């Protein structure tokens with residue numbers, strides 16, 4: 001079966017965005033209002049040929065609306081959408097969904113229950129010559145690893161198999177672009193992880209450009225070439241998964257992409273003084289000269305810090321929360337400074353609740369940071385102007 005090919009585990013980490021492909025989709029200052037409610041505002045985005053881009057963000061931030069605007073299921077209030085050099089919305093034009101060459105995979109798969117898997121895949125190929133259509137259907141059944149299930153009805157297929165058939169059906173008419181709306185939300189947790197890798201393989205083998213929507217950051221990071229993090233109807237950052245995780249451009253992005261602790265520090269010469277000791281300035285990403293003497297907040301992920309049981313001379317905090325996660329344990333430590341920091345340890349490490357600990361920064365990569373004077377703006381749930389190194393730092 002094709003799902004033995006775990007592409008995402010053998011691929012090189014995606015450090016750089018592959019923007020070599022032509023731009024096939026462009027949204028320019030797109031806005032969408034429902035009545036008086038502005039749901040999308042001045043959203044701009046370019047998507048390149050053959051890439052998988054995921055729109056990631058919390059519930060209600062406008063992901064599905066953006067997908068529907070691209071599909072032609074909604075019309076923008078302002079702005080322009082170009083697909084393959086054609087204006088499909090804006091400038092007085094609106095191309096309906098069926099003429100956009102876009103395939104959509106819906107959350108609930110939407111297979112026809114009275115048609116077999118083979119008939120479902122063939123559904124959009126009515127106007128193809130029979131021989132060509134049959135060959136295309138068999139090709140797709142093979143691509144999704146279900147060549148022996150063509151005669152099965154949807155209720156005779158597992159959730160993962162139904163998803164493969166839904167994908168095959170959307171890919172059959174050779175769309176320019178595939179749109180996937182929360183494609184894994186109907187699958188149980190184990191299957192979700194397996195299908196992420198399988199869906200990525202199928203999309204890459206089909207060579208189609210794809211845009212997916214999710215609120216699950218792990219899913220976005222694992223299937224995408226680039227992730228666009230959305231907040232309040234706009235995109236806060238779009239970049240390769242590694243960069244949005246390690247070098248977030250706003251506190252919102254930092255916090256949405258996993259556990260994030262912000263540790264305050266003063267920039268003093270070649271180091272940053274914090275409540276858990278000094279961090280070398282060289283270990284902080286792009287901390288320019290102009291920040292000498294400034295207060296900043298370092299972004300620490302739970303695996304960037306370690307807590308050691310310690311006596312009173314060395315201790316700088318106390319464990320206030322412990323969550324066993326199987327392979328790892330997440331500790332929350334309240335520092336003597338009043339700040340709170342989270343640490344991820346191996347499951348075999350045992351630190352008790354309320355134990356005094358010495359927390360140390362043990363990251364083996366440069367840390368991201370945010371100017372402290374942007375703290376209120378960046379931390380506010382609706383902070384559109386969240387601060388970040390690239391907002392203000394000068395190289």
Ligand code: ATP
Nearest residue numbers: 034037039057058059060061062063064065066215
């Ligand atoms: P979720 O992850 O919960 O699906 P989302 O990020 O996909 O959220 P959207 O479905 O795009 O969010 O909705 C964004 C906002 O627009 C929400 O406040 C929603 O209530 C509103 N909205 C969406 N469609 C309509 C509509 N047809 N009429 C009025 N309001 C709408």
